[in-house]
Amino acid sequence: MQSLIPWRRSKTTQKQDPAPSRLKYRMQRWMLTPGIRLGLRIGVPFCLVFALGSAYLANEQRRDALNTFVSDLRQSFHDRPEFQVKMIAIDGAGADLADDIREVASLRFPVSSFELDVDQIREVIETLDPVKTASVRIRSGGVLQVDVVERLPVMVWRGRQGLALLDETGAHVAELGHRSLHSNLPLIAGDGADAHVAEALRIFSTASPLGSRLRGLVRIGERRWDVVLDRGQRIMLPAENPISALERVIAVSEVRDLLERDIAAVDMRLSTRATVRMSDNAVQEWWRIRQMNGGG
Numbered sequence: 001m002q003s004l005i006p007w008r009r010s011k012t013t014q015k016q017d018p019a020p021s022r023l024k025y026r027m028q029r030w031m032l033t034p035g036i037r038l039g040l041r042i043g044v045p046f047c048l049v050f051a052l053g054s055a056y057l058a059n060e061q062r063r064d065a066l067n068t069f070v071s072d073l074r075q076s077f078h079d080r081p082e083f084q085v086k087m088i089a090i091d092g093a094g095a096d097l098a099d100d101i102r103e104v105a106s107l108r109f110p111v112s113s114f115e116l117d118v119d120q121i122r123e124v125i126e127t128l129d130p131v132k133t134a135s136v137r138i139r140s141g142g143v144l145q146v147d148v149v150e151r152l153p154v155m156v157w158r159g160r161q162g163l164a165l166l167d168e169t170g171a172h173v174a175e176l177g178h179r180s181l182h183s184n185l186p187l188i189a190g191d192g193a194d195a196h197v198a199e200a201l202r203i204f205s206t207a208s209p210l211g212s213r214l215r216g217l218v219r220i221g222e223r224r225w226d227v228v229l230d231r232g233q234r235i236m237l238p239a240e241n242p243i244s245a246l247e248r249v250i251a252v253s254e255v256r257d258l259l260e261r262d263i264a265a266v267d268m269r270l271s272t273r274a275t276v277r278m279s280d281n282a283v284q285e286w287w288r289i290r291q292m293n294g295g296g
Helices: 022-031 034-057 060-078 095-105 118-126 193-206 208-213 242-256 280-295
Strands: 087-091 131-139 143-150 155-159 162-166 172-176 187-189 214-220 224-229 234-236 263-267 275-278
Touching: 022 034, 034 060, 087 095, 095 118, 095 143, 118 131, 118 143, 155 193, 162 193, 187 193, 193 208, 193 214, 193 224, 193 242, 208 214, 208 224, 208 242, 224 242
Parallel strands: 087 143, 155 187, 187 214, 234 263
Antiparallel strands: 131 143, 155 162, 162 172, 214 224, 224 234, 263 275
């Protein structure tokens, strides 16, 4: 009967404590720290890869082989047909200017688009005198597109180096071999005249009533203008308010035919007083008449 009684655990048997030990608890808490978890997830693999990479690249031959492989891979990517620029298209420029642009660009086609610095090409093109602005871009089809805005010559400047064309800002456009090539443009002369093109244009506009008699303007002492007319006549304008002085001369001439008389110059340098200088023929005639009256 005793064998039928179910076995029971002795009261003296001790149960195992489920709580972790103090060291294990501290380790678990330490592993739950965000910095430690991040270091184990990222830092350890990174250090391992870095160590292996450093060991691999410690050999000079392996470094050279890796550099060659990367260079060949990059070059093969750059040389793909879809990245090749095969020609240049220039819009807004004349034939001569287009040839100059091709020359200064110095491009040999085909060339990879990765090897083209469009900003540098634009800056080089804008150094040409006839170019006011330029834009450079690569468009589909492997074409380097250059759009140019040319400077428009508005005046001929006779300087120490010869004749030159200037735009409305006084910028140099091109050399001019002969005046007859742009006989329709007004003429200015003298040192520093190119720096005062805007003022010269206003003077030419004011002098329009003089018509075909107007020959041009001469910059005197780099501070004022002389209006040159036919028959050797000059209107000497002041440094300040030359427009109003010229308007006064033209008004007097329209009323009294001042510029139609035998005079050499009208001096307006003193704003309070205009001085008329007679020509040599007029002076001789005046002396002749005076002697005749004196003798009579």
